[in-house]
Amino acid sequence: MLLDSTISRLEAAADSGTGVRFVGNSVMPDGEPVYVGWNQIHDEARVVGAALQARGLVPGDHVAVLGPTSRELITIVRGCWLAGVASMVLPLPMRMGSLDAFIESTRARIRHGDAKLVLIDPLLADFYTAAEGDPPIESMASVMPGSSTAPGAEALESPPHDPERLVILQYSSGSTGEPKGVMIPDRVLSANLDAACEAAVLGTGEVMVSWLPLYHDMGLVGFLALPMTKGVDLVQAAPQDFLGHPGNWMQWISDHRGSATAGPNFSWVLATRALKRMKELDLSSLTLALSGAEPVDPSAVEAFVDEAARFGFTPGGVFPAFGMAEVAIAGAFPERGRGLQTDTVDRVVLETQRVAKPIDADDLEVSARRLPLLGKAVPGMEMKVVDPDSREELPERHVGELLLRGTSVTPGYYKRDDATAALFRDGWLCTGDLAYLLDGELVMCGRIKDVIIVGGRNVFPEDIERAVGPLDGVRAGNVIAFGMEGYKGKESVVVVAEVRVSDTSGGLDEIRARIHERTLDVCGLPPRDVMLVQPSTLPKTSSGKLQRGKCRDEYLAEELALVD
Template sequence: MTARTATPDNGIVRRERASTMVYLLDRMRRASTGPNTVTFLAPDGGRRVGWAELYGDARRVAAGLQSHGVGPGRPVAILADTSRQTITAAMATWLAGGSLTMAPTPARTVDLARYLADTRDRFDALGEPLVLVGAPWEDAVPALSGGAGRVIPLAEAVGDPPAAPWRPPLLTADAPAILQLTSGTTGAPKIARISHGNLAANVEGIRVATSHEAVHGRMLSWLPLSHDMGLIGGFILPMACGRCDALLSSPADYLARPASWMQLVSHHRATNTVGPGSAYAVAARLLRAGPRLDLSCLAYALCGGEPIDPAVVDDFLDAAGGHGFHPASFMPAYGLAEATVAVTFSAVGRGPRYDTVDADALAAGTTRFVPPDPAVRTRRLALLGEPIPGLSVRVVDPDSGRVLPERKVGEVQVRGTSVAAYHDDPDSAAALRARDGWLATGDLGYLTGGELVVCGRRKDVIILGGRNIYPEEVERAAARAEGARAGNTVAFGYPRPGQLGGEGLAVAVETRGADPAALRSAVTEEVRAALGVSPHVVLVLEPGSVPKTPSGKLQRAEARRRFAP
């Protein structure tokens, strides 16, 4: 995506070696000569609008944002559900030269006053943002006001006629395009500073890795725009193409009716979709119980955003196969906000593949492929593909920094054109330079045949008797206990002063009415049978108690803080 340094083209100034979002938006406008559209899906139907029309609206709104002081480097934060107004304001932010932050929307079980206070603090960490608040949270404008920035209704920003014409901003590839609030799964959330160059490089890498030109079509996403996979994979990728349709559904509508995901895929003949493993687990259950659909339209269904459980994938493929879905279309992937979004993709059309390893060897920090043998305790791990163009991946010893050979477990590191620094940590860019650009992801994994396998988070690993216990493995075992709510079980380590080894294993599990004593016993037995260790503590909780990020990831550090004995 090399942009020429030359004269303006319809007012668009192209600068530096990498494209800015202003250039990408104008390229989209010029490419969108056919009936390519964005459809804002809703339970009562949906609203369709062409990319070129959206661009025209966004340019008008960008002129208004510039009158509010938005220009290169000025952050704009949006708190609103997915809608035409929201997408228009996002595009307008880039056309005005600002950086975009999509705020996570509150979960149904969250304390709203606490959420608004925390959100205002996170907005303040952006600098002096212009905050746009839209439906259904317009009443939150007073609670979010009074911080470092200015807060106005989204409808006002989108609806007011501009006082002056739009001025093309002078941007470089290093200017911030997105200030991404990270999920905080293992600690305090941070802010990844995604530059225009990072974003353009990652979009190009995804385009090449997915052979995008060969599968122009229709992307359907219900993921929150506050999540990097929803914002970039579900919205920016088809937008940057200009020759694809995008179908955008509200995450609130999905949560109210999860069966709508696959029903919309079938009804609208979507060719691409994306979701976390937990959503595919729900889809499998609903596909078995629901009406016959036609999912043969999907060229690929990408799975990422959280650890991939092979049992969940098998279950989805079995259920979706009865609706015409081809197993080769399922695509496991790996990414993180600090690398913009995508890091590795499985090959298109290959389908999921797994590495079956000796579980005891894995606990000791190495891997050994084993054929099926009932006498050997094994763990099956998803192969996540090779790095997309522009990125490299390696595995290092987390203590010495020594690069490890294949099949040796260590910390996953990423380097390349999409790797970003932290906006709220000025030392992070210097630390990247000191490591020759290698970003420490905090994930543990290994390489095999050039493909990445992720085992878990380094901070989450629980050490019992010298063994590395991965919480994901504990959670999957505990979820098999009768009465446990699938996807709502969390495992974490906690200090046990005076005990040999010093660390204990705790499991917190939600239930709807199961006998607590019976459930504790069942969880203990399932974990012992699967891992050969027993939890020291099993906590039985009411629904909605297990802490999660807005995108649904388990927050083990927060669970430890709340529930540790």
């Protein structure tokens, strides 16, 4: 067996003397943290792997797993990999009201991914039942140690190393009718984990803290596969224990001396609010606070730094980064310890000429846009920016499509030759992101498909959403802006915002007027429409990302949950 195989890494990590500490009421019903060594998880995972083989699964097969964050889920993922079987960790339902859509998308993933077996947590058994054409469905408990249907660990037959064999089949959390499963073979996973560790200087003594969902690439690869294969201590919680009480995240870091953690932009906003009410924390151990998975808002990062500094956190710990499932997780990382660095550019020049013209950093009016530097490509990877039309490489500070190439790039989407063909051009992965380079570092601007062309300007919806979010009566992080064809075919802007009337916000008309004015400030033209909707109704993926396209569809179909 080659030294760099995933299985050999799991074997080595089992002897590292490290492990995972399960915390939070959802993972530990009695609320008390429990520490389990990777060696024990490994022994139990060998039982899982043997159980899968006893059911006729062979290396190269796929197993779908549906369950909340738990010791069992982690053990099953590891057991799949030990048996040479690819794991498909399925997203959980976001809202009970969308249960039909959840069942439809789950079945689509299971069938498209050719799952030979579906393992479901007993808590979710009533939500998904087998239909004609589905593979066998069993309880997760049936393959765990102690089950009468699980053989002993000694029955596991370790498969020969195959660098092209899939370890992970990662379906997009926003997939619906036409699922796209990112293929992560052994060689890609190993290369990216090595690259992430080198770029982030992750080493012995590290304690990683995560509540991220394990059906998302940041949670599964960045904060489970990495510590599980590298022998790093992990503190594992569940997303609901963070979302219900965001202060828990900071408490876990304080209690267990966490040194590295991660979350999308909205989670840092929630953590900042929680810190305002907290006392007697110690965040001095946290030296890598990664912000990724969605555009990084410098103002949100700085607000977190200001609050966290009271508890010993240093600004250098901020770590804005770029990643995507198509490279396993890590794409571009900054230097660890340097903190947030930004490039302040002229918004109008950026939108009209697609050039990042630097302006005075003190001029932070609406005419300026402040963009975080996300570091350089991780080891083994290259990146360049090209003109979206001519495909010619662009010089620094010129905005175009970001392309990636290297050892961490997926071979494509499972059984989606059309999507795979569109993903690559001349050996480069086309990300669909607009970006520019500055001294070799990546600066992201937005998604190509989301850009709104208004009056000859390329307006980025994130700018409108961030400008509207802080307004009184608007729920920050719950604003969507998108383009609509207007008069004489010209595109105009629609803003949809979740609102909550308070003593200071005024009525709905006043909130709508403020949104109207702020949108006019950002894009130079009044919005075509401002829609105010009920809290917790904007469409999001199962990982919490806003779905602009789906919101636009619901707007056209008049299906938005308007406030009264």
